[in-house]
Amino acid sequence: MAQSFDMVVIGSGPGGYVCAIRGAQLGLKVAVIERADLGGICLNWGCIPTKALLRSAEVFHLMGRAKDFGLKADGIGFDLDSVVKRSRGVAKQLSGGVSHLLKKNKVTVIAGHAKLTAPGKVSVKGDKGEEEVTAKAIVVATGARARNLPGLEPDGERVWTYREALVPKHMPKKLLVIGSGAIGIEFASFYNTLGAETTVVEVMDRVLPVEDEEISAFAKKQFVKQGMTILEKATVKKLDRAKDKVTAHIEIGGKTETREFDTVISAVGIVGNVEDSGFEEVGLKIDRTHIVVDEYCRTGVDGVYAIGDVAGAPWLAHKASHEGVMVAELVAGRKAHPIRPNSIPGCTYCHPQVASVGLTEAKAKEAGHEVKVGRFPFIGNGKAIALGEPEGMIKTVFDAKTGELLGAHMVGAEVTELIQGYVVGRTLETTEAELMETVFPHPTLSEAMHESVLDAYGRAIHF
Known part of the structure; x- marks a missing residue:
């Protein structure tokens, strides 16, 4: 017999788990379906572990400036494995915290891959087989993943996405970062601070292209001062891979040149997790891998909502969390105010x-x-x-x-x-x-x- 709930949330990232907790606070019977780690990408492979890495880089940078503060720090260095271990520990602690919060609020957690079979019905495929779950309201919070461009696909060895960059198999000596949005610049800043010879390629006319032009120019000046090479209005056309190096073909000003690196990080955007989930079959509209919603995150299919990265820009954890609260309150019959996109702050934790x-x-x-x-x-x-x-x-x-x-x-x-x-x-x-x-x-x-x-x-x- 199918389990029945007032609200089922698919995905436990910062949108999903917050939505579930708020719904439970309002008296709803709530379940969360998660196929991977509680806390989603943000807590496990995004916002949190990257900030832990960047904090290590910040401390290392300050140690190198000890003399400026009248202090002495001789023979300073770093142990990359220990830096990564700390980062993973921070992520594990917070993921465990989400588990505790869900349990505390009596939210049922179901492990497995969710697929909509009809409005109000979800099939969950887990280690123990398949089960059906029903709910008056379904909230899709499946998030997003790194975009792969033809010829630039990650291989886990020399060409990385954010996942490999968070648990590196080696310390890059010559690093190419493709894309200068928040993800690209944060990893460029981290590895550059630790000593990698870092080049950033941006297809737009300036780094951090969504920021104010003066801020972008100021930041670029600091990055260059720190030793980064910044190539703007440039495109990586292809990567030739060898055992210990990658040759990048970079088009700049209409001409293509080749440069060699030992590591490449691809940070060229994200795509929504919408595959094999039954979304279009039940009537959800998908536009460029993202579910189309109105200002209240309604999909147009009765009782089905979508929040967070899978529902489109801005792709920010705090936006997802607030959407989760708003939807939970709507489901509970409360009056809710829509999110104002122009009042959502954006932060990049580079140096x-x-x-x-x-x-x-x-x-x-x-x-x-x-x-x-x-x-x-x-x-x-x-x-x-x-x-x-x-x-x-x-x-x-x-x-x-x-x-x-x-x-x-x-x-x-x-x-x-x-x-x-x-x-x-x-x-x-x-x-x-x-x-x-x-x-x-x-x-x-x-x-x-x-x-x-x-x-x-x-x-x-x-x-």
Whole structure:
């Protein structure tokens, strides 16, 4: 006899497990179906383990600068296996935490591959055979995986995706990173800091192409200063593989040249996990590997929702989590507010860090806004100088007529933490007046946020 639930969630990533827990809190009988590790890609093979690696690289970088702080650190080095072991331990701890939270909230966990057989019905194929599960509401949270381009397919030896890069079989000496989005730049930053001779190839006209143009330019300058080679408006056409090297054919300015590397990381985007799941058979619309949904994550098939990466951009864990909460509340009969895409922050944990929310200056102008723009460099901030991290800037974009904060863009130390101040401001529909009147503590990096707002209106004090 089939198990019956109020809500079944397919996938236990940051969208799926959060949706399940919120549903249980609201009194729903909930099940989660997971074919791999609880916590999904984010906790096990994405957000969390990469940040653990990057923290090791950050500490190593600071050890190399000990003299700048009046300290001595002789004979410094690293053990890559130990760095990776720590990263995997962090991921394991958090995955176990998800298991505990689901159990605590009395969410049933079913191991296996889920396939929709009809609205309200799911077939689960696991180690012990196949079973059917029914539910009033089904939430698809199957996530996404690395995109493979013809000729650039990973082989696990010399050509890696993020998975192999997280558990490397060797330390790259000459590394090629294809793609300069968040994933590509984070791995480039990690391995470059540990000493790999790193080249980044980006098909667009600048690295971190979704960021504000000034922020991208500032970040690129720092990457180059750290020893990276950045090739923009460039395309890797093919890879010739040998036992101990890879020859990349790179097209730049209409001409193709070859360069040799011992390791390649492909970070050219993601594709949604929609195969062999019965989605199209029950009526879900798929557009370029992603399920089409409305602002409430409804698929158009009664009782079926889709959240997170499989439901399209922005491909961010925190977006998935908030969609999960929203859907759980809808299923429970609560009133829910749709997610505002322009108020979702994006963070890249390279060195220096990059963070943003809302419209870039160019996008704001394209949307018809007359803008006021403020900027403040970290070199004018006492805390940044004291930290030994004076390379950074904050840029704010306001509507000149209404004072609405349209966007905020940052590069520098700890900006992935600072950005939330502006995110809260946008959620509260704050104007420049409230931000100017807000008292920021001294000495903190956050003072640069205040100064950037002041600068937009010709009132900056320290610049």
